[in-house]
Amino acid sequence: MKLIDHVLNIRQLIARAFSNRFERLGLGVDAESEVPALSEDDKALRRRLKAIIDYHAKSKETYAEARKTAVNECTFTLFNRLAAIKVMEDKEFFPEIIQRRAEHGGRSYQHNSWLEQHPEGRSMEREGLLPFFEDSFAEIAENFQFPIFDSQYPYALMPRADELNEIIDAFNAVSADPDCGADIWRGDDILGWLYENFNAVEKAQLKESGEKTEYDKVSLQSQVYTPQWVVKFLVDNTVGKMYLEMHPESNFDRQIDENTGELKYRIANRPIEKTRNEKPLEKWRIIDPACGSGNFLIYTMTLLYDLYMDQSENYCADYSRRDIPALIVENNLYGVDLDERAVQISQIALRIKARELGGRRGKHPRHTNVVASNFYLPSYEEIRFAENWTDWDNKKKEVVAKVWDDLAEARKFGSLVRVEQPIRELAEAQSIAKEGLFAGEDESSLFNFRRNAVDAIREHFRRFVQTDAYSSTKINDALTFLDIISQPFDVAVANPPYTDSGDFGPELKKFIVDNYTKPYKVGVNLYSTFIRRCYELVSDNGKIGMVNPPTYMFIKTFEDTRKLILEKTTIDIFVHWGYLGMFSPSARVDSCMFVLDKSKSGSDSVFIKLDDMYELHRKAELDRVYPDVCEGRENARVYRLPQDKLRQIKTWPFIYWISDDFRKKFGGDTLEDVANPKVGMNSGGNEEFVRFHWEVNDKTRWKFYAKGGPYNKWYGNNWTVIDWGADGQKIKNASKSILRNQEFYFKEGITYSASGSKGVSFRNLEPGGLFDVGGSCIFYKEGEIENEVLLAILNTPLVTYISDCLNPTVNIQVGDMQRIPIAQNNHNGNLKVLSSQNVAVKKHLCEFSLIEPLFKHSPIQPGAMSPSECIASYYLYENGLLTQVLLNEAIINREVFDIYELTERDRKMVLDKEGVPVGDLPVSAIARDRYLEFLQLHKSEFPASNELIAHIEALPESDEQPRLEFERLYQKNYDWEEFCIQNKENPIEAWYQFTVAQTLPAQRTQELAFELITDVIRTLLEKDDDGVMPLVDRTGEGLVADRIQQEMIERGYTGVQFSQVCQLLGMPLDRYLRDRFFQQLSDHLNLFMYLPKTPFIWHLTSGPLHAMELFVSIYKWNRNTLSRVKSVYCANREASLTDRLATLAQSAEPSAQGEATDIRAQLRELAAFTDKLDALLASGYDPKLDDGVGKNIAPLQQAGILSYSVLKENGGRKSQLNKFLNADW
Incomplete structure (x- = not known):
């Protein structure tokens, strides 16, 4: 099994156990109920869980939704507790608690030890499994100071012993599965992968719903787990680079990694002299404003540890090796996310990493600065600030009110909430205004106001604390959030959510418009909004490292995002990755990663171009190219240029790879x-x-x-x-x-x-x-x-x-x-x-071509040639003309190069990417001669120009006679041009080889026969009085197959030619018409993805017994025609079948009785069919041609009387079928 399958199984086990637990406490799925026999402990637990439900009900529409959220959070908490233990026991922080072994009697080592100390546990359910885990959680909470293991943690809940036993077995099955590997729990990023897989259910549900993305779904809609190597690249080139700018003589980046034997750190554009003032490490602040499961923070901790050690060993800094991990967690690392589950993982992972780095056992991190912003606050109007600071003017009071209301929005918009902005704007206004509102105020008074404002908000947070522990916890989160978001940072790193503005829900859209459109309009996508937010969060000489889609590099709607980057920052290094290959296979996204320096250094920007490579080769190529960047060596994939050059093309697209000569072309018309x-x-x-x-x-x-x-x-x-x-x-x-x-x-x-x-x-x-x-x-x-x-x-x-x-x-x-x-x-x-x-x-x-308005006739014409010969002749004719088009294109291309006066280097650059026109490729002498003969033969239709003849004669000659496979020709997306491109053959050579091969590509050949038959049927329906033709006998009219043959004879085809056309269809004509024709016609006319299939001939059927089968024309289809189907065709068919049944009743032959049984079944099917027609008529069904096939055919598909479902039915209420059933035009 894959890891995701294990995770979803464990999730299901826990969720089922906890939902049952809620139910037993009287907290039902849809409503509460009284449970009279609860113990005191259970009553206390019910009160705690009820408080959580009530809290979530403030932001949910119903009790049921709030309860579901509470169950999910409890589920995730136990999942995280057990996953954290698996990680820690695999890292040998303590003896095994979960992993069971035969030598311990099928128990874990710790469970065995616990039973020795608690022999009474042997008689308990599952040998005291539940109290053993409760004691283990308490011990971890005390020894490691992990809040999640505390018994008072809001979402702390335990299942029954049998349920817990099954859950433990499921956890142990992960590392026992060869698909996952025995060492799976040792990776730094395993908790993050578990988190991504855990959310697969909600992600699938959101995708299926097709709903707009509102703030509470952002983490699901665009959650993409960041690979470790991406994290390392960005953190090394921000945090590591900043350190070297202070200490260029340091050799911390020259360390050799013990595991790989390679340099542990490689940093691009390494400074050779000091460019930044020194700053004590414990004062550095690094934030991930969309931290998810903490990947960036965990790796940053590793790097910072080495920097602290470098300071201690080489710069006489007074840092104790064992104290450094706690220093980093408490002082350096900050994270915010909307998703409480993700934050929970981040907090766990940071504490585990601190212990792994050798943190002092008695000095674990006292707290982390990673917080979920999903706390609920009332509006400012509800609570009103007491006027504790009488020297505040109205402007300052308005600022504080705005800060509070912004904080109340943090549960929706996380770190995008700009709580510091009102205070900052006040400070900016003071620096500008010399008189009036801020006259007489100095910088210190604004600083005091800021401090007092934050203190005032803190005080009101505390007043708002409710009596239950859960609300108290969330208020503490709000205080932490305020502390984090209202201070500047040295570095911001992020893989933000990717959600296009067209997919924003109304609240998210309004928030972005209100907050991220001036002075730069960056709300085109959430990721571009986060680019600006990271810019705001870092100090004036801070750094930004991000990974996101590269659409902002070029598209006009992202022009302001580019302006922000080019006007306000320096691009240090930029990796242009491309589509796929960076993230997991399920994350089908375009990617790039970059580092920005908020100080304008003036140095060249470095771009690494990988987007033109096959995605699975890009990582290896980056590993090969990146050392050249770091060592200053030339590389064809590396481009260095002043970023001002990016401003020379209108709207400033990041076109970094073109020559200066080519760039000048954009300066003219x-x-x-x-x-x-x-x-x-x-x-x-x-x-x-x-x-x-x-x-x-x-x-x-x-x-x-x-x-x-x-x-x-x-x-x-x-x-x-x-x-x-x-x-x-x-x-x-x-x-x-x-x-x-x-x-x-x-x-x-x-x-x-x-x-x-x-x-x-x-x-x-x-x-x-x-x-x-x-x-x-x-x-x-x-x-x-x-x-x-x-x-x-x-x-x-x-x-x-x-x-x-x-x-x-x-x-x-x-x-x-x-x-x-x-x-x-x-x-x-x-x-x-x-x-x-x-x-x-x-x-x-x-x-x-049948689908074209200009259609005149099929290539299969009556006359001396067989249908196959007609088709072969047409292929040579069509391909010969298309070859002429491709040769003309080659001439056009050469002349356009000359008109644009491109240098040879730039011509090569274009053709290296777009490919040499196939009309310029070599040809054999015999192919050239035969094609010139073709042009001469058809000169009256499309005379070849002198330039074309000269071009053909000047083509390089090839002695090779290629063997080309023509079977794929004409299949989807494989037309004549694509065939020549894929085979790297001049179309003249391909045309000649096609004449030699004398092959008829099966799919296109069958389609030509189908189009001829379709044209004949359409003509027959036009001639028919009511546009209805039966495919079954005993209806009062001839069979469609017979009428097709008659029509073709009238057109001049022979009986032999008719039979040959039928053979090209791939099955006998009557069976083809009944089983295949309608579907092929519908699919053949499926020309636009978002428009319906619109067959102009419909196939009505009574069902699998074929009691009634009819072709009808859309041009004569109306309410009266529908009524005639019932009153004439069905009535005639019913009478004939009844008569036949009466005849068979007089025979005692077994075959007659079998036929009678079949006819009785057909009569039942026919009766059901007529009932459906009656229902359609009773519903008021009244089709009009101009209403379109979609609207007119939808009721027939819903009634189940079509031989093939034309309209898409997936998507529930938003399905194509449902849309046309409810059409109101």
Whole structure:
């Protein structure tokens, strides 16, 4: 079993035991009840647990939620107690308490010893297991001063002996499991891993709910455990670096690690002279403002211990080795988190680490400075401060009130609450104002005010303490929080939560807007908010070390975050990691880590670029590169530059790796100067207003709607239309619609797909359409650049490279488009010709695809050729034209390089990343000759330009004849271009080898046969009076399969060709139509992830016995048609089956009786089917074509009469099916 499986099993055992315990005390799941026979101890326990429930009820909606929280916290506390003991006994702090061994009679060593001292325990339940553990907890609390083991700890609770025995066995099973390892309890970070796994249940529930992230879910939504090596890197380069700035002659970082034989510490940009005033170590303050389970603090303790020892041994500092651990915990380390469970682990881990570092047995840390901010306080208005300081003016009283109310918000927003800010603003105002409010006040008076204000708040904390111990504990937490957060720090290190502002709940959103938008708007994501908070928490020459996603490096919405960093700090070192590979496999996040110095040093910033590597190789590469950074050696992955250079590109993206020559390109004209990149509209409800073009008939009401879609250059993705009847009044009146840039509606331009791993792709936008936010557009400016030329430039590797520089995420924004540099000498007639031809080719190929508005006919045509020969001929034709497009692109790329006047180094930089255009790769002589013949054959359609012929003739020649595997060709995301890229073959060579191979890739070939059959069925349904065609006999009409054959014969296909088409489908036609067709059609039309599948032919079924099977057309589907299905088709089928049943009744043959049994079952199924039709009619079901397939088909899917579920049903109330069932248009 994996560790997570063990943890969740243990959690379940404890939670079940404690829920039962609450129940026995009268604290039920949904309500309290009186239990008359409780002992005095149980009554006291009930009062204590009830106080905890009441406390949590202040911030929960119901008693049940508060009780659940109390049970969970008690569960976690026992889990932590036992886990801590496992860690400590494995580290040999004391003899084994939990680990059982055969030589001790199946007990632990300590349990055996306890029984010798308490022989009466042998007759108790489980040999006194419960009192043994209670005594063990008390001893640990006394000897190690761990509050969590104290019997009065608020969440201290014990299960019954049998339950505890099962829990102990489950703990011991962890190290006995080979998947976990015998040494699993020895790691410094094991408690943190346990914590992350413990929360897996809540994390899964939150993800499944799809709810916005409110303050109480932040720790779950974005909780990512920080690996030890990341922690070490950041702490070494902040805390360790700061020490060397005070003591550059120190050799503490030259120590050799006894375990690895390597240097124990490596610190980048090591100072060679003193740059910082000395400060006694015991006065250093290091904070993790989102500390979680304390990873950063635990490692910092190790480093600080070595620094204290260095001071003691080399600088005559008076530190005792045995006192140092307690000094560090009590003076140096600070942490805050919203999650009380995480804080509990941090506190335990720090005390364990103090003991492990050799702390004096009699001098354990008296306290830790790690606190959960989930304490509850009343509002200032509820308690009002007594006017103890009569010299306070109203302004100061307002400041104190604001501090109190901010503290009351700490349970929601943790260290983001800026309780020190009102006092700081008052001090700043005093330093500015020479007269008026602060006239006559000096700095000492403000200091006294600050001290008195904090004292006043402390006093009111104490007044607010309630009689129960739990509330008292939480007030102490509030005091600790106030002490921590109101003082400056030397270093802040953090792996903060990652939550995008679009996912904020209302309270969190309001708090961020109120507190983190001026002077820098950093509330785009919680992690960027924490960047600013860490900046505020450290002193003027402090350091910040953080790990978080790198989106702020480039995206325009994070511009203020970049400004804060570049204007207020110096980037010391920055590791650009990339997607995946830093955290656990389940944490699918982009990452970077960095160190900022709040003092402006003026030295070069160091960037390590790893994002372009395979994720599993990055750590090894960092280990190889980082010593070069520390020793000042050159490395291709290391970039050193003054950070001011990052300000030379508009909006200051962190594009650190480009040359100075390339950086200058951003100083000239940009796309915004020659064109108008514009964000599209938000319809306010795509389900209501957007359709696929095959869903509608009224072309005057429904207008083409550019909506992005998959990667596709030059032309295409023209599948959707939008309701623009009455000049779009319905959309304009929709409450959530946003109609941007209306002056550009219906104009010619360029649209693009901005999301996807392949990058951005640009397509011609013909006049007469509108555009979506997901299909934003670019409109050329008359006289500045021609549309075709701009399209050519945008579809080059150079622009792909630039756009990836500006925004390397999968969703490039219009703001990024605006910053793309455009060369001034862009009037190029050759680019216009090549671009126009590429558009024309892609447009022409749409005529052969069923899903396109331009569809004319299938490639499988009647005539002398067999269907297979037709398909083979079409593949050669299509691939030949696409090869021409790719060759044109290679020419365009070369000309664009020349227009931009790129140096050879910069050309290589672009092509190293984006790849050499496949149209530039070598070809064999025979492939070149055959392709030139192809171009000659089709010159009347798409004549090859002189540049294209010259390019082909100049291609390097290859003597190799590659063996290419064509079976994967045409599969998902593996089109002709991708096939050539993956095989590193010139498309001319791939085209020729395809002609030689004479293969028909199975998937695409079957799809072409399917599209032909679909087109035939659609035609038949158009011709049919009611648009209903049965797949079963005895309905009064011919079978669909027979009618398909007849239609194809009428189109000119022979009977042999019809049979061959059926063979390409992969199964007999009648079975294919019944079992496969509807699903394939639905999936084939699944073109946008967030829009429904919209088949224009539906397959209605009565069930697995096939009593009734029908195809219906959406274009003739209405209430009357539904009624005819019942009154005509079902009635005819029922009468025929009944007649057949009567005939069979006259036969005594066994086969006749078997058939009769089957027919009776079919009649029952048919009756159930008609009942469902009746129910639909009774419900008022009245489908209208313009309402869309989603709304019209949803009731049929709910009724269970579709052969395949078209709409997604997962997601409960938010499912796609439920959304369309409740559609109100």
